[in-house]
Amino acid sequence: MTIHCTCRKCNATPAGKNRHSNSNGTAEKMLHSYVLKNGDVLIHWSRYDFDKMYSTEKATYPGGHTVVSGFFMLYPSGSQLPTKTPKRVQTVIGGMANHVYEISSDFMINLGIYTNQFQVYTRDPVPEAISRSPDIEAIVVIGCGNAINFPSSQKFNREAGLTIHACAGFDAFS
Numbered sequence: 001m002t003i004h005c006t007c008r009k010c011n012a013t014p015a016g017k018n019r020h021s022n023s024n025g026t027a028e029k030m031l032h033s034y035v036l037k038n039g040d041v042l043i044h045w046s047r048y049d050f051d052k053m054y055s056t057e058k059a060t061y062p063g064g065h066t067v068v069s070g071f072f073m074l075y076p077s078g079s080q081l082p083t084k085t086p087k088r089v090q091t092v093i094g095g096m097a098n099h100v101y102e103i104s105s106d107f108m109i110n111l112g113i114y115t116n117q118f119q120v121y122t123r124d125p126v127p128e129a130i131s132r133s134p135d136i137e138a139i140v141v142i143g144c145g146n147a148i149n150f151p152s153s154q155k156f157n158r159e160a161g162l163t164i165h166a167c168a169g170f171d172a173f174s
Contacts, residue, residue: 002057003026003027003057005057007145009054010055010145012054013053028123028139029059030059030060030137031060031061032122032124033119033120034120036103036108038106039076039105040076041081041103042074042075042102043075043101044056044070044073045073045093046100047094048099049163050099051150052147052149053070053148054147055068055142056071059139059141061141068142068143070148072103072138072139073086073138074126078130079132098161098162099165100162100165101167102165102167113170118140118141118170119141120140122138123136123138146170148170148171149169149171150165150166151165151168
C-alpha cells in the first residue's frame with residue numbers, strides 16, 4: 001500500500017489519491033533518475049477535472065529520501081500514446097479515466113521551462129529500445145504544497161471520451 005501526503009494542501013488535491021494508498025503505507029520506490037528528452041510525454045490518468053495537481057503520493061528515491069510527488073506513466077519519444085486508460089491504470093484508479101494530464105517535454109521547452117528544472121524518477125530503468133506501447137511508471141517530484149498547473153484553458157480532445165490537459169508550468173517548483 002502506498003503512502004500519500006496528509007498536509008492540508010496536498011490532501012485537498014482534486015487529482016485523487018491512489019485508491020490503494022493511505023497515510024500509513026510505504027512510499028513507492030522510484031530508484032532511477034530520468035531526464036526528459038525531446039518527444040517524451042508524462043501522462044497522469046484521472047476521473048477528475050482539476051487545474052492544479054498537488055501530491056498524489058509519496059515516493060522514495062535514490063539515497064532513501066522520501067519526496068512528495070505526482071504519479072505519471074512515461075511515454076518516451078517514439079512511443080504510441082494510448083487513446084484509452086491502460087488496464088493497469090484502471091485497476092489503480094478504479095475504472096476508466098476521462099481526463100489525461102500531460103507533461104510534454106516539447107511543450108515545456110516551448111514555454112521556456114526546461115526539463116532539467118524538475119526531477120523525474122522511474123520504478124525500473126528506462127530501456128534503450130522503446131516499444132510502441134511502454135508501461136513505465138514514473139513520478140515527478142512536486143514538493144509539499146507545490147503544484148503542477150493544468151489550466152482549463154489548455155484542454156483539448158485527442159479522442160472521443162478523453163479530455164487532454166496540457167501542463168502550463170509549476171507553482172513554487174524547485
